[in-house]
Amino acid sequence: MKFTDGYWLMRPGVTARYATEVADVRTGEDRMTLYAPVKHVRRRGDTLNSPLLTIECWSPAEGVIGVRTTHHAGSVQRGPEFAFPGSEQGAGKVRRDGDVVELSAGELTLRVDTTQPWHLEFSADGRVLTTVGERGTGFVTDAEGRHHMLGQLSLGVGELVYGLGERFTPFVRNGQVVDIWQADGGTSSEQAYKNIPFHLTNKGYGVFVNHPGKVSYEVGSESVGQVQFSVEDQSLEYLIVYGPTPKRILERYTALTGRPALPPAWSLGLWLTTSFTTDYDEATVNRFVGGMAERGIPLSVFHLDCFWMREYQWCDFVWDPDTFPDPAGMLARLKEQGLRISAWINPYIAQKSELFAEGMREGYLVRRPDGSVWQWDLWQPGMALVDFTNPAATAWYTGKLRTLLDVGVDCFKTDFGERIPTDVVWHDGSDPERMHNYYTHLFNRAVFELLTEVRGEGEALLFARSATAGGQQYPVHWGGDCESHFNAMAESLRGGLSLGLSGFGFWSHDIGGFEGTPTPAVFKRWTQFGLLSSHSRLHGSKSYRVPWDFGDEAVDVTREFTLLKHRLAPYLQRASQQAHATGIPVMRAMVLEFPDDPAAATLDRQYMLGDDLLVAPVFTEDGTVEYYVPEGTWTNVLTGQQVTGPRWVREQHGFHTLPLLARPDSVIPFGADDQRPVSAWAEGVELRVHAFADGAERTVVIPRSDGPGETARFHVTRSGDRLTVTTDSPLPWQLRIGGPDGTLHTQPAGTSEAHLPYPA
Missing domain, CATH: 2.60.40.1760 (glycosyl hydrolase (family 31))
Structure with missing residues (x-):
């Protein structure tokens, strides 16, 4: 001000x-x-x-x-x-x-x-x-x-100043006026869903x-x-x-x-949703799931958006009997196909729902100073708000969610939580102005703690839109309602990198954009970007996001990058463990990884994925991309092409590649199984060694898939023309020098030390 x-x-x-x-x-x-x-x-x-x-x-x-x-x-x-x-x-x-x-x-x-x-x-x-x-x-x-x-x-x-939450305005905050005030403003304005009063320089x-x-x-x-x-x-x-x-x-x-919890490893796979206001029923769900399987695109999570409930009655947590007459049976059939289930919820109770009368009678809904229940008709007719400052109201609300967990729901998309009124009285006497931003913290915490209690430590997961400081403890968060064009894709990335510099370790976005319908080019480019994010979800508003709606090549791109993400799962899980242990995000602004490189200070169209992978999404119709390469020799993981920095690079990429560069002296583990995000990662793991300098050494950890810790460790050193690998893994493993077509060495089970030639 x-x-x-x-x-x-x-x-x-x-x-x-x-x-x-x-x-x-x-x-x-x-x-x-x-x-x-x-x-x-x-x-x-x-x-x-x-x-x-x-x-x-x-x-x-x-x-x-x-x-x-x-x-x-x-x-x-x-x-x-x-x-x-x-x-x-x-x-x-x-x-x-x-x-x-x-x-x-x-x-x-x-x-x-x-x-x-x-x-x-x-x-x-x-x-x-x-x-x-x-x-x-x-x-x-x-x-x-x-x-x-x-x-x-x-x-x-x-x-230069960074952070203040997930903001979609220019990445460097200098010269900006910023109000820390939750708002449902989309991704194209100065308003933000996740306002964090923390900045760094x-x-x-x-x-x-x-x-x-x-x-x-x-x-x-x-x-x-x-x-x-x-x-x-x-x-x-x-x-x-x-x-x-x-x-x-x-x-x-x-x-x-507070540090972020470690999301379950199964959440690293591809998520598909019904989309928002589209028509869908169990037949639609089956058509989507079956269509992905027929086209060889592995799916990990299926999400049911708002209309799994009856219209005018959100949220009463009752399945719409006209579209889902047998929810328990449907979820069981989906789970037999290896899927996890996500369900949309928000903290609002519509007047038509039977829960409204119950909540009003028991004092579970936020009230005005005169004692009446606060209501409005925006979003849902006669909508009221659950008062999470009341422990009894929190138990009542989470009790309704337990019934969904009992029939097979695994996680919740905790939507909304931004338009919180200030002309109200809270059960615990909280200041309404201070509660406007803080409400989302109570909402997400209540749901996350329930999931932890019921599903167990390490299995709790949200897909949350709003947050305030400390909300990073309850991952994952996604970027909210974006348009379906290249500008929206770029502003979404800006917001995610800003959120990462505000203490949040995990972030996602709607692949293809939410509002409108993307062109095939936008869909394919956004799919590449989305599957090289910490979490990957196909989601839209009035149109579906199944890849075959955007052409045969979109199907191919979705398949290729889903399989790639599965192979990168041990690498991504290790980055996730780092976020959990240190607060360093999985998706990192270049300034976070290269603070001493002045050229990295303002970069917001590329990022580091974990320690060793540079990603530069393509934001153009013709595939032209400009990106900055820090010092050293970097190797494109998809093509094997090497680029030496520091310098700016201009390239043109078809829809099957993009700049995905491995850091100099890096050793990146690729899992052997590309069909699922969770597998026995250490068995048959392929270690890809990139531009390894004489005298370089790296330790590679193959993490556990069921929580913190590791299953194997490899130590790689180079001396002259010899590469030495020592490991505690009793399982077979492979090592590839260079890009995807580099020299491959296969080591049988029990190889605890190997001496391999390093090409000149």
């Missing part, structure tokens, strides 16, 4: 008060509190009739320092609050040397000179990261009398604003050398998270706010 009129003036009706100096400081062993007047105090009389800001500084974890500025401390704090499962007591250490006070948390230090005008300095390893200057701490009242707390952190020359630190309500950002916009954030409140808290690398920032941030 902008408060100033240019650099010198305030906007009409706006009054600002900023910390000017330190009047007093109180220190403890691990925290300090600063008291800052909003005008210079020269004599005792200056202490009268003027605000005094309280600034508390502490550390919740190593490498993290928190700052909380308060104007009036007597305001009622009704919640909700973000949880910090990774916080530590006493992580900071205070040191005072004369007039200088420092708070350190590992390498990160906050320094304050109490004799100088107001100035906070955050530094690490001898380098200043960011500062808070003369307008950086304070409060503002606007023309309507609303009270805002604000903070400003300096931006250095060339400093290319200067080695991140910032989390600990406020679940609306946070208004001016990112080098109102003041071009500052990131400003403000909240309508009496207190503002933010945490500085030190890296120095982007990966380390995400590791620390997700350690504090």
